[in-house]
Amino acid sequence: MVDEKIVELFWLRSQDAITQTKNSYEAYCTAICSNILxxxxxxxxxxxxxYMKLWETIPPQRPRSLRAYLSKIxxxxxxxxxxxxxxxxxxxxxxxxxxxxxxxxxxxxxxxIADEIALRDAINDFLGDLDSETRIxxxxxxxxxLSVKQISDIHGLGQSKVKMTLKRTRDKLKEHLEKEGLDT
Numbered sequence: 001m002v003d004e005k006i007v008e009l010f011w012l013r014s015q016d017a018i019t020q021t022k023n024s025y026e027a028y029c030t031a032i033c034s035n036i037l038x039x040x041x042x043x044x045x046x047x048x049x050x051y052m053k054l055w056e057t058i059p060p061q062r063p064r065s066l067r068a069y070l071s072k073i074x075x076x077x078x079x080x081x082x083x084x085x086x087x088x089x090x091x092x093x094x095x096x097x098x099x100x101x102x103x104x105x106x107x108x109x110x111x112x113i114a115d116e117i118a119l120r121d122a123i124n125d126f127l128g129d130l131d132s133e134t135r136i137x138x139x140x141x142x143x144x145x146l147s148v149k150q151i152s153d154i155h156g157l158g159q160s161k162v163k164m165t166l167k168r169t170r171d172k173l174k175e176h177l178e179k180e181g182l183d184t
Contacts, residue, residue, distance in 0.1 A: 003066035010058035017058075018051050025067060029074045035145035036078040037085070046081050050074045075143075098145055102170065126176045130169065137162060138169050 001020045009017035029050060033043040050073045063069035127135050137155065140146045148166070152159045 003063075006066055007058060007062060010054065011062070018055065021051065021054060021066070021070065025070055028067070029070060032071060032074050032144060033078045035147075035150075036075070036082050039085075042081055042085065043078075046074065046077050049077050053077070098142060101166070102142065122177060123173070126173055134165055134169055137165050141166055 001024060003024075006017060006020045006024065009020060026047070029047055030043060033046045034040075037043050037046065050070065053073050054070060057073075061069070127138065130138065133155065137151055140151050140154070141148075146154075148159050148162050151157075152162045155162070157165075
């Protein structure tokens with residue numbers, strides 16, 4: 001079903017809106033959650049929370065892209081759950097690794113910065129200047145929390161090539177943020 005029709009079902013307060021959303025996006029949202037949480041039960045709970053949040057926010061919101069709107073909700077809920085789990089000393093290894101990789105040169109809390117990456121003009125400018133493959137690899141790692149192995153499998157590259165691409169891109173990002181006055 002097309003996003004606009006699903007959003008319209010939410011506006012009509014039809015229970016079918018949740019069913020259609022699950023049919024269209026459950027696998028996509030499960031992948032986002034799983035990459036952050038690394039736990040099936042936490043992922044399922046996070047997805048249920050996301051569907052509830054959709055129900056509560058549409059209306060009054062009328063997202064242009066249901067996929068983008070839902071992925072942002074799922075990602076934020078998964079990161080919140082990760083923080084709670086991490087404070088209890090269990091799970092979430094992939095997200096922890098990602099945060100450690102970028103935390104060294106960003107002054108604020110790394111989780112807070114990760115939530116704001118898509119909004120920061122400086123980072124958007126930086127990403128816009130990257131070649132397509134490097135940008136996709138960077139976003140897959142730091143937005144979708146894919147592992148280096150997953151990224152290398154997707155692109156048919158060796159893991160060392162992916163690691164080096166990520167390291168060089170992080171170094172360039174650090175340099176770009178320093179130039180923009182956004183460094184530590």
